[in-house]
Amino acid sequence: MLRLYNALSRQKEEFKPLETGKVKIYVCGPTVYDHCHLGHGRGYVAMDIIRRYLEYSGYEVRFIMNYTDVGHLVDNAEVGEDKIQLKSKREKVDPMEIVEIYIQSAKEDFQALNIKPANFFPRPTQYIPQMIRFIESLIEKGFAYEKNGSVYFSVEKFPKYGKLSGKKPEELLSGARVEVNPDKKNPLDFALWIKAPKEHLLKWKSPWSEEGYPGWHIECSAMSCDLLGEDTFDIHGGGNENAFPHNENEIAQSEAFLGKPMANYWTLWNMVNVDNKKMGKSLGNFTTIKDALEQYSGNVIRLWIISAHYRSVINYSEKSLIQAENNLNKIATWLEGLKNNRKTTFSEKINLAPYRENFKKAMDDDFNTPIALSNLFELINETNRKPINQTEAQAILNLWEDWNKVFGLVIEKKEEPVPLEVTELFNERRIARDNKDYITSDRLRELINRHGYDVEDTPEGQILRKIK
Numbered sequence: 001m002l003r004l005y006n007a008l009s010r011q012k013e014e015f016k017p018l019e020t021g022k023v024k025i026y027v028c029g030p031t032v033y034d035h036c037h038l039g040h041g042r043g044y045v046a047m048d049i050i051r052r053y054l055e056y057s058g059y060e061v062r063f064i065m066n067y068t069d070v071g072h073l074v075d076n077a078e079v080g081e082d083k084i085q086l087k088s089k090r091e092k093v094d095p096m097e098i099v100e101i102y103i104q105s106a107k108e109d110f111q112a113l114n115i116k117p118a119n120f121f122p123r124p125t126q127y128i129p130q131m132i133r134f135i136e137s138l139i140e141k142g143f144a145y146e147k148n149g150s151v152y153f154s155v156e157k158f159p160k161y162g163k164l165s166g167k168k169p170e171e172l173l174s175g176a177r178v179e180v181n182p183d184k185k186n187p188l189d190f191a192l193w194i195k196a197p198k199e200h201l202l203k204w205k206s207p208w209s210e211e212g213y214p215g216w217h218i219e220c221s222a223m224s225c226d227l228l229g230e231d232t233f234d235i236h237g238g239g240n241e242n243a244f245p246h247n248e249n250e251i252a253q254s255e256a257f258l259g260k261p262m263a264n265y266w267t268l269w270n271m272v273n274v275d276n277k278k279m280g281k282s283l284g285n286f287t288t289i290k291d292a293l294e295q296y297s298g299n300v301i302r303l304w305i306i307s308a309h310y311r312s313v314i315n316y317s318e319k320s321l322i323q324a325e326n327n328l329n330k331i332a333t334w335l336e337g338l339k340n341n342r343k344t345t346f347s348e349k350i351n352l353a354p355y356r357e358n359f360k361k362a363m364d365d366d367f368n369t370p371i372a373l374s375n376l377f378e379l380i381n382e383t384n385r386k387p388i389n390q391t392e393a394q395a396i397l398n399l400w401e402d403w404n405k406v407f408g409l410v411i412e413k414k415e416e417p418v419p420l421e422v423t424e425l426f427n428e429r430r431i432a433r434d435n436k437d438y439i440t441s442d443r444l445r446e447l448i449n450r451h452g453y454d455v456e457d458t459p460e461g462q463i464l465r466k467i468k
């Protein structure tokens with residue numbers, strides 16, 4: 001039985017899909033004005049694991065993740081500059097070109113991390129009519145009002161406001177961060193549609209103003225409704241730093257519109273620290289997925305991410321990534337050994353049943369990948385200790401293939417074999433050096449370099465290395 005942690009109830013609950021055998025998931029995607037950072041990578045790998053495990057468990061999954069291409073303003077504010085617009089001015093290119101560049105970048109990153117593509121990646125600029133209809137309906141139902149060309153959601157009309165983040169309206173009101181906008185009936189009301197100032201680039205005609213643009217939050221409500229049906233869906237995913245106000249406002253809008261819950265389960269992943277410090281653009285430790293990929297392979301990064309539970313903070317550091325690299329190599333060596341397993345006259349039986357059970361038990365317990373991985377490493381250790389025959393080796397390989405549908409690691413050979421030509425040059429050079437013929441030995445080193453290898457002369461002898 002699968003149990004998952006529901007951020008709404010703050011406890012683990014038995015997973016019951018709305019429709020037998022099917023699961024509908026919506027995930028808040030990135031705002032495409034910059035390269036995705038490690039926090040995105042962590043979150044989307046977490047959701048990928050959840051999706052893969054549901055598919056592994058026999059569910060048919062419909063998975064939607066948006067690319068926010070309008071309405072997300074600097075500092076998550078309601079007035080000011082759109083993040084994409086700001087970037088387009090800085091780079092002197094059209095806003096939609098910025099969007100294309102960073103969607104492409106995100107796709108490359110997702111592929112490097114082996115994240116399965118969503119069934120659909122909606123963009124808000126393609127859902128303007130749906131958003132307008134959604135807002136019209138909220139006005140009709142008495143949850144929203146128009147003022148001076150903008151439309152606001154009336155928080156007072158939605159008594160459950162704050163149920164996800166645990167923030168109570170009265171506490172929020174006394175908080176210092178509430179901005180004063182004379183058009184709002186209540187300072188906590190938030191914008192659904194914003195009348196555009198003249199200089200605003202991304203704007204559309206609406207029933208309320210000649211030129212305006214959607215608020216950031218309405219986008220996810222309108223798109224999830226359009227793509228998952230005007231009904232409750234199963235799982236909503238997002239980063240816990242966006243629980244308030246973004247997810248909270250999504251809930252208010254969708255539940256006012258539907259008259260029932262937006263999603264049954266809210267899955268919020270935790271953040272990434274860099275060298276034990278909070279990651280941030282102003283803090284100088286901002287790390288994109290592409291920065292990390294310059295140092296480590298996508299598989300190492302993926303293994304590092306899934307080595308922690310998605311609800312704990314993970315730390316990006318040289319130590320933790322090298323640990324992941326070593327673990328990945330350990331898996332690769334083990335697989336290599338199983339594939340090249342020689343027949344032994346004496347073979348010990350490995351009982352795979354407990355390993356099978358432990359994997360399922362770990363994953364059924366809120367997708368506990370660190371426990372599932374430690375179960376794998378126990379199996380690796382047992383296999384390495386015992387002599388096994390071909391049949392045993394194949395059974396273990398099959399088990400790995402099965403689990404890896406969920407882990408999603410692409411394990412290649414640890415080290416490519418050195419080409420024969422390079423080995424010959426290496427041997428010739430060793431003889432030249434033994435004869436103190438340094439001119440020939442230098443010439444041979446150059447030839448070795450051309451093949452992408454280098455020789456290091458150490459007191460213990462010469463070592464051949466692949467140039468990285």
Ligand SMILES: [Zn+2]
Pocket residue numbers: 027028029220246250
């Ligand atoms: Zn969202």
